[in-house]
Amino acid sequence: MGMTMTQKILAAHAGLDQVEAGQLIEADLDLVLGNDITSPVAIREMEKMHTSGVFDKDKIALVPDHFVPNKDIKSAEHCKCVREFACKHEITNYFEVGEMGIEHALLPEKGLTVAGDVIIGADSHTCTYGALGAFSTGVGSTDMAAGMATGKAWFKVPSAIRFCLTGKPSKWVSGKDIILHIIGMIGVDGALYQSMEFTGDGIASLSMDDRFTIANMAIEAGGKNGIFPVDDKAISYMKEHAKKPYTIYEADEDAVYEAEYTIDLSSLRPTVAFPHLPENTKTIDEIKEDIKIDQVVIGSCTNGRLDDIRTAAQILKGRHVAKGMRCIILPATQAIYLQAMEEGLLKSLIEAGCVVSTPTCGPCLGGYMGILAAGERCVSTTNRNFVGRMGHVDSEIYLASPAVAAASAVTGKISGPEQLEKGVIER
Amino acid sequence: MKAKGSVFKYGDNVDTDVIIPARYLNSSDPKELAAHCMEDIDQEFIQKVKEGDMIVANKNFGCGSSREHAPIAIKAAGVSCVIAETFARIFYRNAINIGLPIIECPGAAREIEAGDLVEIDFDSGLITDVTSGKSWQGQAFPEFMQRIIQAEGLINYINSGKTDSK
Numbered sequence: 001m002g003m004t005m006t007q008k009i010l011a012a013h014a015g016l017d018q019v020e021a022g023q024l025i026e027a028d029l030d031l032v033l034g035n036d037i038t039s040p041v042a043i044r045e046m047e048k049m050h051t052s053g054v055f056d057k058d059k060i061a062l063v064p065d066h067f068v069p070n071k072d073i074k075s076a077e078h079c080k081c082v083r084e085f086a087c088k089h090e091i092t093n094y095f096e097v098g099e100m101g102i103e104h105a106l107l108p109e110k111g112l113t114v115a116g117d118v119i120i121g122a123d124s125h126t127c128t129y130g131a132l133g134a135f136s137t138g139v140g141s142t143d144m145a146a147g148m149a150t151g152k153a154w155f156k157v158p159s160a161i162r163f164c165l166t167g168k169p170s171k172w173v174s175g176k177d178i179i180l181h182i183i184g185m186i187g188v189d190g191a192l193y194q195s196m197e198f199t200g201d202g203i204a205s206l207s208m209d210d211r212f213t214i215a216n217m218a219i220e221a222g223g224k225n226g227i228f229p230v231d232d233k234a235i236s237y238m239k240e241h242a243k244k245p246y247t248i249y250e251a252d253e254d255a256v257y258e259a260e261y262t263i264d265l266s267s268l269r270p271t272v273a274f275p276h277l278p279e280n281t282k283t284i285d286e287i288k289e290d291i292k293i294d295q296v297v298i299g300s301c302t303n304g305r306l307d308d309i310r311t312a313a314q315i316l317k318g319r320h321v322a323k324g325m326r327c328i329i330l331p332a333t334q335a336i337y338l339q340a341m342e343e344g345l346l347k348s349l350i351e352a353g354c355v356v357s358t359p360t361c362g363p364c365l366g367g368y369m370g371i372l373a374a375g376e377r378c379v380s381t382t383n384r385n386f387v388g389r390m391g392h393v394d395s396e397i398y399l400a401s402p403a404v405a406a407a408s409a410v411t412g413k414i415s416g417p418e419q420l421e422k423g424v425i426e427r
Numbered sequence: 428m429k430a431k432g433s434v435f436k437y438g439d440n441v442d443t444d445v446i447i448p449a450r451y452l453n454s455s456d457p458k459e460l461a462a463h464c465m466e467d468i469d470q471e472f473i474q475k476v477k478e479g480d481m482i483v484a485n486k487n488f489g490c491g492s493s494r495e496h497a498p499i500a501i502k503a504a505g506v507s508c509v510i511a512e513t514f515a516r517i518f519y520r521n522a523i524n525i526g527l528p529i530i531e532c533p534g535a536a537r538e539i540e541a542g543d544l545v546e547i548d549f550d551s552g553l554i555t556d557v558t559s560g561k562s563w564q565g566q567a568f569p570e571f572m573q574r575i576i577q578a579e580g581l582i583n584y585i586n587s588g589k590t591d592s593k
Contacts, residue, residue, distance in 0.1 A: 041455045041495055045582045067453060074453035124493040124517055140495035140521035142581050188440055189487040193516050222487060224516055277440060365449040365492070384491060386444045388467040 002252030004160040005227050006195040009135040009249050013118045021159035021256070029059065030117040030134075032147040035103055035361075036064035038122035040081045041141035046149055054089045055151030061093040061112060061121075062086050063103040066361040071368040101333025101359045104128035104216060104301035109333055114238055115230045116247030120147050125301045125383065127218045130227035131211035132234055133248060137225045158224045160195040161186075162257040165202030167266035172417045174311070175210030176303055176381065176401035179217040180271040182263070184281030192222035194258065197251065199229060202265045208237045209307035216302050217383055220278040270416045272379075273399035276387045284404065284416035291398070295378040296321075296409040297390075298402050299330025299357070300364045303381035306336050308402040313345035315406035315417055316352035322412030327354040328370045334359065354409070366390045372397075379408045428549040428573050430507035430528065431557075432479035435465075435472060436541035441484050442491035443518065447500040449492075460496050461503035478505040481547075483539045485511065489518025498522040508547055510554065510565070512536040523572060526580040530554065532565035549573060 001020060003011065011019040013027040034042055039062055054060055062082050067075035086094035093112060100106065104125050107113045115133035119126060124138035139153070147153050163182060183190070196218045203211075211228050218226030228234070230248045238246050269283035298304070298312050309331055321327045329349055331337040337359065340346050346356050363370030364382040372378055372391030377398065380390065385397035398414060407417040445468040447460055454460060465472035482501065488511035489497060498521050501509065509522070512533040522529045528549060535554045539545060543558035552567035568576070578584040 037449075037452050037494065037496075041499075044455070045580075048582050048586065050586055072453060078453065078455070122493055122495075124491065126493075138493040138517050140493055140498075140517060140524060142495060142524035143520065145582065146585075188490060189513065189515070192487065192513060219517075222490065222515060365444070365452075367449055367452075384442075384444065386442045386491060388448055389444050393467045 001256065002254035004195060004197055004255045005229065005249050005251040006135050006160060006197065006225060007157055009116060009118060010155060010157055019157045021157055023157045024154060025157060026152050026154050027118050029120060029147055029151050029153055031059055031061060031112060031119040032144060033061040033063065033103060033107065033119070033121035033126065034144050035066050035123055036068060036075065036079050036082055037066045038141045038144060040078045042122055042144040042148065043081060043085045045142050045145035049145065049149055051149045054148045057090050058092045059151065060091050060148055061107055062091055063095050063100055063106060064097070065100055065102050065359070066365065067367050068100065068360060069097050069358065099334060101336070102301045102304055102361055105305055105332035105336065108132060108212070109241060109335055111241040111243035114242045114244060114246035115234065116249055120144065120153050124219045125216050127223065127225045128212050128216040128301060130215035130218065130225050131208060132238065133228060133230035135225055135227065138219060158193060158195045159258045160197050161191055162260045163196060163198050164200040164260065164262045165198060165265055166200050166262060167202050167264045168205040169265040169268055172270055172403045173265070173268050174401045174403065175206060175213035177268055177271045178265065179214045180273050180278065180281050180399065181268050183217065183221045183278045184271065186221055188220060188277055188279045189222040191218065193224055196221065196223045196226040198226065203228060204231065205265070207307055208233055209305040212305065213302055220383055270401060270404050272404060272414060273385055275385050275396040275398070278383070278385060278399060287414055291377065291414040293379050293408055293413060294325065294376040295370060295372065296325065296327040296405045297363050297370055297378060297380040297382060298405050299332060300361065300382040301332065302383045303402050304330055304332030304336070306339055308381065309336065309340045309345050311402040312406040313348045315403060315420065316354065316410065317348035319352055319410045321353040321409045325409055325412055326370070327409040328357060328363065329354050330357045330360060330362065332359055363390055379405045379414060381405050428568070428576070429547065430479060430481070431546045432477070432481050432507050434481050434483050434539055434541055434543045434545055435469070435476065436539065437468065437482065437484040439485045440487045440490055441468065443489055443494050443497040444491055446489065446497040447494065452494065452496055455496065457499050457503035460500035464500040464504040473504060476504050476506065479507045480505060481545055482506055482509045483536055484509070485536055486513045488514050490515035493517045495521045495525060498525050498527045502527040510535050510539070523575060524581040526576045526578065528568070528576055530565040532563055535563040535565065
């Protein structure tokens with residue numbers, strides 16, 4: 001029986017010729033990662049284990065990114081715990097403030113995630129690396145501890161859903177709109193326990209940043225992983241960044257899929273997920289009422305990459321954020337920050353009245369740097385709009401692309417970039 | 428292994444942000460996390476919950492973040508078992524790994540009501556609603572899973588040397 005791309009990667013890492021959906025396997029790990037929230041719990045568990053150390057100091061990545069630069073004393077203690085562990089075990093890929101970034105933007109940029117890898121991370125958005133053709137999935141701290149100690153993890157081989165993407169998206173439709181459309185279609189548990197495998201000639205028109213965004217939000221449909229085939233764009237990205245060899249796996253012609261969807265990218269429109277679930281989607285054209293907003297956040301592991309900052313700057317350049325609006329921009333890594341500076345993007349954004357933050361997950365999970373008060377509304381390029389996610393339980397989050405977020409910052413209400421271009425909305 | 432307690436009932440897609448809001452994730456102390464368990468979905472939960480009580484919910488319980496703090500908070504609050512139609516996959520794995528019993532049983536998840544007294548036999552998988560007199564056959568807990576739970580988590584279980592494959 002044919003195997004999916006995910007199944008082939010898992011089989012190879014379990015030393016098996018063939019695996020099938022539902023089979024329990026033990027796989028060798030190419031990378032185990034954690035952040036400042038999840039690693040302290042993993043470190044505590046690992047220290048309980050009768051083990052001498054980590055399985056491979058080069059195959060562990062520790063990235064303090066959620067509450068750093070330290071937001072309070074307790075966060076500082078967590079970061080100190082991670083730093084001391086990294087030092088004690090001589091972890092090669094520990095990234096201190098100054099060289100860090102949001103983990104899922106940072107690790108591909110540093111060339112630590114490549115096609116064919118099996119990666120676990122104690123962070124649910126670890127599925128991001130599927131954009132490069134890796135199998136990567138989020139786990140908890142105990143699995144991270146066992147992974148750091150043994151270099152292995154057990155998995156139930158997932159079945160898969162295939163999403164065949166065709167056509168080319170229009171100007172203001174990005175990876176974010178594509179994944180929001182898919183989550184709106186299948187629901188927040190539509191891919192529960194399954195792989196989301198993306199195929200089709202439409203992929204060629206998607207940038208790597210679009211693909212990272214799409215794979216990143218597979219978890220928001222309940223998916224175990226999201227994965228893309230490895231094409232010329234992915235190869236050239238890895239040639240530029242990768243620090244290790246990659247392996248390309250392709251799905252068999254007769255691979256079995258539980259369901260298949262064909263999506264014509266040219267038919268998609270800018271899409272917004274309303275509170276309080278990522279599946280509550282509407283296209284920008286379906287939003288008839290004025291939804292006034294208080295804050296815009298452009299950043300996160302979902303949409304804090306260079307494409308995203310460029311889009312925001314393109315829209316905000318020469319315009320100004322609405323009176324009373326807070327527009328917070330968080331480039332996801334130091335390299336993105338620097339590049340955005342060199343291209344003059346930060347200047348345009350600051351002149352437009354935005355604030356630019358150091359890389360941090362901060363506001364996405366209601367940590368700091370943009371918490372919402374009761375009754376406030378935020379358009380955010382992040383990934384979750386659950387109750388209380390960014391602050392008070394009576395605040396509201398609308399998930400959208402950087403283009404919609406930037407346009408909304410200008411008008412003060414949820415707006416598409418086309419409305420600005422056409423001058424439909426007067427400032 | 429058995430559990431008995433009264434039920435707190437919730438709906439679909441109870442996410443890890445409401446189970447333990449991220450504003451409390453600057454701590455990883457189970458007692459401190461338990462003090463804020465379910466705070467953003469049910470402010471009275473932590474005042475009312477008693478040792479042995481259960482959570483019953485509908486589909487996709489535990490969706491969202493991979494924070495192991497979520498099952499840790501529920502367990503430290505005294506909850507003896509979570510029953511749901513389905514669980515999000517990372518939560519499912521984390522719950523077993525830290526020794527919190529969870530059972531997928533759509534019938535029980537739909538029909539058990541808030542405040543009912545429920546008894547679970549983990550050996551057989553039988554779930555009995557003492558209040559309504561109804562019962563459902565959930566999946567029995569395999570022996571190794573019961574041992575992980577008795578050892579209070581995967582790491583202790585591995586350390587105890589009681590794994591089948593040594």
